[in-house]
Structures are given as structure tokens and as C-alpha cells.
């Protein structure tokens with residue numbers, strides 16, 4: 001990273017450049033290179049191992065979509081588990097639901113949590129919620145050993161490199177399945193269906209092999225490569241394309257609403273083809 005530009009390299013033929021005002025923080029944690037940059041166009045942003053994770057300008061799209069689709073389609077989401085998500089944005093959206101009784105969050109790298117609290121207060125604003133039990137450990141081992149039963153599990157992971165690789169595996173989804181109640185739902189961020197097609201397909205196939213039904217929905221998130229982003233779901237019982245009819249939609253959101261919920265599951269032919 002030079003003083004004026006942050007460059008995110010995806011392939012030999014493609015990189016994205018962000019003009020920055022400053023590098024506000026930079027360190028090597030036990031697990032990854034971690035930085036906070038102040039970008040000209042997208043506000044402050046968290047970077048892990050050279051990959052941009054969240055930017056202040058469009059993080060609401062990602063966080064609202066990874067949380068509210070499952071929360072509005074599960075009949076009674078009282079107990080939620082978040083794996084990863086150390087910036088706190090997913091937690092911030094989960095705690096907006098009054099029906100929530102407890103949320104367990106498992107982030108492997110405490111430095112992501114601390115640095116996000118310091119530099120990204122609008123994203124990391126829910127760490128004081130009394131319903132939160134925060135675990136700093138590997139989410140894979142946590143789920144493997146879990147005795148809890150959750151209504152919803154959300155995997156807000158970084159890209160499949162380093163400690164996150166196994167979060168995309170069938171073995172992990174099998175452990176998640178066991179940790180979910182009979183009507184439980186899994187939601188994961190499943191990368192770009194345009195740019196990272198192999199990862200996208202393998203996440204869907206792995207979830208489909210474990211759950212009775214798998215679903216995909218998308219959102220446009222400019223911060224992430226290609227802008228077209230996917231989320232994949234595994235469901236034991238309910239159809240997440242339907243909002244539970246008596247569920248009140250959370251007020252004051254900036255992206256998610258009832259129409260977006262339904263529309264997000266409408267997939268273009270090239271994605272449907274990949275899911276065959």
C-alpha cells in the first residue's frame with residue numbers, strides 16, 4: 001500500500017485502486033495483516049490481507065442483506081450465531097430485532113474487533129448489547145463442539161484464504177446443520193458469482209449437499225469485486241424467499257425492505273445455470 005493509493009489485486013489481469021487520504025492503522029495480528037484506510041470516495045475501510053472487507057459508504061447494503069433476509073423469514077429467531085464479522089456490522093443489524101434473546105458471536109481475531117471499535121464506531125456500535133456473548137476463537141472449532149441449538153447461523157467470513165478457508169467447506173456446514181434447530185436457517189456470504197465463480201458454485205453445492213434446501217440471493221455491493229455479490233442459504237424447513245406474514249419489518253433501514261427481500265432471490269440465467 002503506498003501513501004496515496006490502496007490497490008486490491010484479484011488476478012494478474014485485474015486490480016482495483018482506491019485513492020486514500022491516509023493509512024490510519026496498520027499491524028500484523030496473529031492471523032492476518034490488518035489495516036484501516038481513509039479513502040477519498042468510500043469513507044474509512046477495513047483491509048485484511050490486502051482485501052477490502054468493509055467501507056463506511058456501502059457497508060449497510062452488505063450487513064442489512066446478510067442479516068434481515070433470514071431474520072424476517074424464520075418463524076421465531078430468538079437465538080442467533082454469528083461466525084466472523086469482527087467489524088461488528090452484522091451484530092449491529094441482528095440486535096435490531098426485538099424477538100432476539102441471545103446472540104453468540106465467534107471471531108477468531110480480537111484485533112479486528114478492537115481496531116474496528118476504535119476506527120469504525122458506526123459499524124461496531126452494538127458490542128455493548130446485553131444479549132451478546134462474544135467468543136474470541138476459531139468458529140470452525142466452536143461449531144464443532146457446540147452444544148447450543150440456534151435458530152439462525154450467519155457466516156460473515158473473509159474470503160476463503162487463511163483462517164477462513166474451512167468456513168466454506170461441506171464439513172463445516174454439516175456441523176452448522178447439527179447446531180441448528182429443526183426450523184433453522186444458515187446464511188453465508190458466498191462471494192461474487194461473476195468473478196469468483198468456483199467459490200460461489202462450491203458454496204452452493206456444499207450447502208445443498210447438507211441441507212434439504214439451498215437458496216441464493218444477490219445484492220449490488222460496489223466495494224466488493226465486480227459489484228455483484230451473493231449470499232447462500234441452507235434451510236431445514238422454511239422457505240426463506242417468503243417473509244413470515246406477521247413479521248414487522250425493521251424500521252429505518254437503508255437498503256432492505258419487503259420488495260428487496262423478494263426481488264433478491266430472482267436470479268439471472270447465468271447464475272441459475274451455475275446452480276444446476
Ligand code: SAM
Nearest residue numbers: 053084085086108109112138139157158163164
Ligand atoms: N464483510 C466482509 C467480507 O465479505 O469481506 C467480511 C467481514 S469480517 C471482517 C470477516 C472476519 O472473519 C474477519 O474479521 C476474520 O478475522 C474472521 N474469520 C476468518 N476466519 C475465521 C474463523 N475460522 N473463525 C472465526 N472468524 C474468522
